[in-house]
Amino acid sequence: MTDAKREAWITGIGIVSSLGEGPEAHWQALSDGKPVYDATTFAPCIVHPLAHVDFDKQIPKKGDQRQMEQWQRIGTYAAGLALDSAKVKGDKDILARTHMIVAAGGGERDSAVDCAILDGLPKAPDHDLFLNERLMGDLRPTLFLAQLSNLLAGNISIVHGVVGSSRTFMGEEAAGIDATRIALARINAGQSDIALVGAAHNGERRDQLMLYECGHYNLKNDYRPVWDREPGGFAIASMGAFLVLESREHAEKRGATPIAKLAAVASDRCARRQPGEIKASLEKLWGKVGSAVSPATGAIISGACGAEPGTSEEKAFLAAHADFPARATGSLIGHGFEPQFIINIAFAALAVQHGRLFAPCAGAAIEKASDGVLDKTLVTGVGHWRGEGLALVEAVR
Amino acid sequence: MTQMRDKLGRPVVVVTGMGVVTSLGVGKAENWQKLLAGQSGIRAIKRFPTSNLKTRIAGCIDFIPVSPFSAPALEERLGELAVEEAIAESGLGRKGYFPGPMFLAVAPIEIDWPQREELAKASGVDGSITYDDLIRAAGSGDFRAFHNRFMFGSVAESLADKFGTQGSPISLSTACASGASSIQLGIEAIRRGETDAALCAATEGSVNPESLIRFSLLSAISTQNDPPEGASKPFSKNRDGFVMAEGAGALVLESYEAAKARGAKILGVMSGCGENADSFHRTRSSPDGKPIIGCMHAAIADAGLSPDEIDYVNAHGTSTPENDKMECGALTAVMGDRVTQVPVSSNKSMIGHTLSAAGAVESVFTLLTLEGQRIPPTINYAMPDPVIPLDVVPNFARDATMRHALSNSFGFGGQNVSLVMSREPG
Numbered sequence: 130m131t132d133a134k135r136e137a138w139i140t141g142i143g144i145v146s147s148l149g150e151g152p153e154a155h156w157q158a159l160s161d162g163k164p165v166y167d168a169t170t171f172a173p174c175i176v177h178p179l180a181h182v183d184f185d186k187q188i189p190k191k192g193d194q195r196q197m198e199q200w201q202r203i204g205t206y207a208a209g210l211a212l213d214s215a216k217v218k219g220d221k222d223i224l225a226r227t228h229m230i231v232a233a234g235g236g237e238r239d240s241a242v243d244c245a246i247l248d249g250l251p252k253a254p255d256h257d258l259f260l261n262e263r264l265m266g267d268l269r270p271t272l273f274l275a276q277l278s279n280l281l282a283g284n285i286s287i288v289h290g291v292v293g294s295s296r297t298f299m300g301e302e303a304a305g306i307d308a309t310r311i312a313l314a315r316i317n318a319g320q321s322d323i324a325l326v327g328a329a330h331n332g333e334r335r336d337q338l339m340l341y342e343c344g345h346y347n348l349k350n351d352y353r354p355v356w357d358r359e360p361g362g363f364a365i366a367s368m369g370a371f372l373v374l375e376s377r378e379h380a381e382k383r384g385a386t387p388i389a390k391l392a393a394v395a396s397d398r399c400a401r402r403q404p405g406e407i408k409a410s411l412e413k414l415w416g417k418v419g420s421a422v423s424p425a426t427g428a429i430i431s432g433a434c435g436a437e438p439g440t441s442e443e444k445a446f447l448a449a450h451a452d453f454p455a456r457a458t459g460s461l462i463g464h465g466f467e468p469q470f471i472i473n474i475a476f477a478a479l480a481v482q483h484g485r486l487f488a489p490c491a492g493a494a495i496e497k498a499s500d501g502v503l504d505k506t507l508v509t510g511v512g513h514w515r516g517e518g519l520a521l522v523e524a525v526r
Numbered sequence: 527m528t529q530m531r532d533k534l535g536r537p538v539v540v541v542t543g544m545g546v547v548t549s550l551g552v553g554k555a556e557n558w559q560k561l562l563a564g565q566s567g568i569r570a571i572k573r574f575p576t577s578n579l580k581t582r583i584a585g586c587i588d589f590i591p592v593s594p595f596s597a598p599a600l601e602e603r604l605g606e607l608a609v610e611e612a613i614a615e616s617g618l619g620r621k622g623y624f625p626g627p628m629f630l631a632v633a634p635i636e637i638d639w640p641q642r643e644e645l646a647k648a649s650g651v652d653g654s655i656t657y658d659d660l661i662r663a664a665g666s667g668d669f670r671a672f673h674n675r676f677m678f679g680s681v682a683e684s685l686a687d688k689f690g691t692q693g694s695p696i697s698l699s700t701a702c703a704s705g706a707s708s709i710q711l712g713i714e715a716i717r718r719g720e721t722d723a724a725l726c727a728a729t730e731g732s733v734n735p736e737s738l739i740r741f742s743l744l745s746a747i748s749t750q751n752d753p754p755e756g757a758s759k760p761f762s763k764n765r766d767g768f769v770m771a772e773g774a775g776a777l778v779l780e781s782y783e784a785a786k787a788r789g790a791k792i793l794g795v796m797s798g799c800g801e802n803a804d805s806f807h808r809t810r811s812s813p814d815g816k817p818i819i820g821c822m823h824a825a826i827a828d829a830g831l832s833p834d835e836i837d838y839v840n841a842h843g844t845s846t847p848e849n850d851k852m853e854c855g856a857l858t859a860v861m862g863d864r865v866t867q868v869p870v871s872s873n874k875s876m877i878g879h880t881l882s883a884a885g886a887v888e889s890v891f892t893l894l895t896l897e898g899q900r901i902p903p904t905i906n907y908a909m910p911d912p913v914i915p916l917d918v919v920p921n922f923a924r925d926a927t928m929r930h931a932l933s934n935s936f937g938f939g940g941q942n943v944s945l946v947m948s949r950e951p952g
Binding site: 234264284290299 | 574575576632634639646653654655657658660661664669670677679687693695696699700704707711720735741743803804805806807808937938940941
C-alpha cells in the first residue's frame with residue numbers, strides 16, 4: 130500500500146490575519162505590501178492584531194463562542210473558512226472521515242485574577258493557602274477548557290463536525306511544520322484520504338508577551354521589516370490558518386478544484402549550539418525538498434520572524450539561493466508561531482495558482498522583483514527557538 | 527516471511543523496549559510487582575498545603591528529586607527515566623543516538639505561580655501590579671531560562687537532545703488519550719516505511735495547586751480523601767471522580783523485520799490502532815457512545831481481528847461516574863454477549879489517572895499482562911455497580927490465557943484512541 134506515493138492537493142484554504150480574511154483579501158494585501166500593526170496598545174511591543182472578524186459567520190452559536198478563548202475562536206473560524214473553501218462544510222460523510230491535525234499552544238490567562246493574586250500573595254498570612262483559596266474562588270471553571278491545547282481541535286469537532294480523528298501537536302513553530310508534514314505523509318501513504326490541518330494564535334495577549342519578553346524576543350518601539358531588526362525580535366501576531374489536504378483521487382472523485390499541490394514537507398531540529406547550524410539544517414532540507422526546483426519558475430516564501438540567530442542564518446541561506454526571488458511575509462503579518470508555516474503554505478498555494486509571485490514585502494535586496502511565471506514555491510519555517518522546516522508547493526495545471 | 531507483514535500488507539510493528547515510572551515506583555519490575563499485589567500509589571499530597579481544598583490526594587511522584595522544580599522539569603525527568611529504561615531494554619542505538627523519531631505526549635505547558643511571583647518581585651511594584659509591569663520586569667532582567675523552560679516544545683527538545691532521536695521531535699496532546707496517540711504516530715511512521723524504529727513516550731507531572739484546582743472546579747476528581755488508597759474505584763457504584771497522578775511511560779517500536787534481523791527480544795506486537803473524535807461536548811461523550819464504539823471497532827479492524835478475539839481489555843476506567851458507565855456500554859456494543867466473560871481491568875484503580883501519560887503507561891502494563899499471562903486487578907471494588915456487569919478482575923490479580931488485548935484511552939475534547947496489542951506470533 131505504500132508503494133506508489135499518492136499526490137496530495139490543497140483543496141481548501143482558511144486564513145485570517147491582520148491583513149484580513151480569506152484568499153482574495155490576502156492576495157490583494159500581499160500585492161500592496163503594506164504591514165498592518167499596532168504600536169500603541171501593547172507599547173512598547175509591536176503587535177499585529179487580527180483584522181475585524183464576524184465570528185458568528187463560522188461559529189453560529191454564541192454559547193460555543195463563550196466557551197472558547199480568542200485563539201480557539203480564531204482557529205475554529207479559520208477551520209470553517211477552509212471547509213467552506215473545499216466545499217465539504219456540512220458534508221457529514223466526508224467530515225466523518227476527515228482527519229484533523231491542529232498545532233496549538235494554549236489559551237489566555239485571566240489577567241485580572243492573576244494580578245489580584247500577585248498583589249495579595251506578599252501580604253497573605255499563609256502564602257500557599259491564600260493561593261489555593263483565591264484560585265478556588267476566582268478561576269472560572271470553564272476557563273481551563275478554553276486554555277487547554279487540544280480543545281481547539283475539540284471545538285472544531287463540535288462546531289464543524291470534523292470527527293475522523295483529532296490530534297494536537299504542540300511546540301510552537303515546529304508544531305505547525307510537523308502537523309503539515311504528518312498530514313501530508315498520511316495522505317501520500319494512503320493512511321488518509323482527506324485531512325484538515327491548521328493552527329491559530331492570538332497575539333493580543335499580555336501573558337504571551339511576558340513569556341517571550343523573558344527571552345528578549347519582542348520587537349519594541351519602532352516597526353521594521355524582519356530583515357532589518359538588529360539585534361533581532363519578532364512582532365507577535367494574531368492569525369489563523371487551516372488547509373484542507375486531499376488525495377488527488379479523492380478530490381477528483383468528488384469534483385473538487387485543486388488550489389495547488391502540496392508536493393513535500395520536511396522538518397528538522399538542531400540544538401543551535403554553534404553558529405551556522407540553522408543554515409546547515411535548511412540546506413539539508415533543501416537537499417530533500419528543493420534541489421529539483423528551477424529558479425526560472427520558482428520562488429521562496431520565507432517564514433523568517435526577525436528573531437536571532439535564526440533570521441540572520443536564514444538570510445545567509447537565502448543568499449546562497451539568490452537566484453530565487455524571496456518574500457518574508459512576517460514583515461507584513463508578524464509572527465504567529467504555530468500557524469506561521471501553514472499560512473505561508475497558503476500564500477504559496479495562492480501564488481502558484483495565480484502563476485506569479487506577489488510584490489516584495491520589504492525593500493530588502495533579498496526580496497528582488499519577480500515577473501516570471503511561477504510554478505513552484507518553497508516555504509521555509511525557522512522557529513524562533515527551535516525547529517526548521519521546508520515545504521514545496523506546486524501548481525496544478 | 528509473510529509474518530513480517532500484516533493482513534493489509536503493512537510492516538508488522540513490535541515493541542522491543544519499555545520503561546515506566548508511576549507513583550508506585552521507578553521501572554517495570556517494581557511497578558509490575560506492586561500492581562499484581564493490588565497496591566495503590568495514591569497518597570495525601572505533601573508537595574503543597576491542601577487543607578482548604580476539596581481534593582487532597584493524588585498519585586504524586588515525590589521520590590525523584592527535581593531542581594528547580596516545575597511541572598515541565600518533573601515531566602522531563604520522569605520521561606528521561608522511562609525512556610532510559612526502554613532504550614536500554616531494546617538494545618537499540620547507542621548512548622546519545624537513537625535511530626528513529628520521537629513522539630512525546632506531554633501536558634500543555636505554561637508559566638506557573640513561582641515564576642510569575644519572581645517576575646512580580648523583580649518589577650518592584652507593590653500593589654496594583656499589571657501585566658505591563660511583569661512584561662517590563664521580564665525584559666529588564668535575565669529570565670531566558672523561563673522562556674526556554676516554558677516553551678511547549680521544551681520537554682521534547684531536552685529528551686531529543688539527550689537521547690539523540692532523529693529529526694524534529696513531536697510533542698502532542700489529545701488530553702487523556704495523548705499517550706496512546708504517541709504510540710499511534712509511531713505505528714503509522716513505521717507502517718509508512720519512513721523508519722524502522724520509533725520512540726514513543728508520554729509524561730505527566732502536573733500535580734500543582736492550579737492544575738488540581740482546575741480539575742476540581744470541573745468536578746472531575748474524587749473528593750473521597752480518606753483513605754487516599756481507596757479513592758480511585760473504577761466501575762464501583764460509589765465512584766466519584768478520577769485521582770490525578772503523575773508518571774511516564776516509554777516504548778521502543780520497531781518493524782518486526784528490523785527487530786528480528788538484529789535478534790532483538792520481542793516484547794509484544796502493536797497490532798492495531800483506532801481513533802474517532804466526538805463532536806458532542808467538551809467534557810462529556812456522546813450519549814449513544816458512537817465515537818468510542820467506533821474507536822474500538824477501528825482498532826480491532828486495524829489489527830485484522832474480530833471482537834471475539836480480544837481476550838482482555840485494559841480499560842480507560844477513570845473512576846468518574848460518566849466514563850465508566852459509557853465505557854461499559856460501548857464495550858457491550860462491541861463485544862456483544864461476550865462482554866461479561868472478557869476480563870476488563872483498570873490500572874487507574876492503583877496508579878490513578880496519569881492523564882497525558884496514561885495511554886503509554888497503560889500500554890506498558892497491557893504488554894506486561896500479555897507477557898506474564900496474569901491480569902492486574904481493579905482494586906477498591908467493594909460496591910459493584912449494577913449497571914456495569916463487567917468482570918473487572920476485582921481486587922486480586924488472576925492468571926489467564928490471553929493473546930490479544932485492547933487498551934482504551936478517551937480524552938476531554940472528544941479525542942479517543944484504542945490500541946490492540948498482541949503476543950508475538952508463532
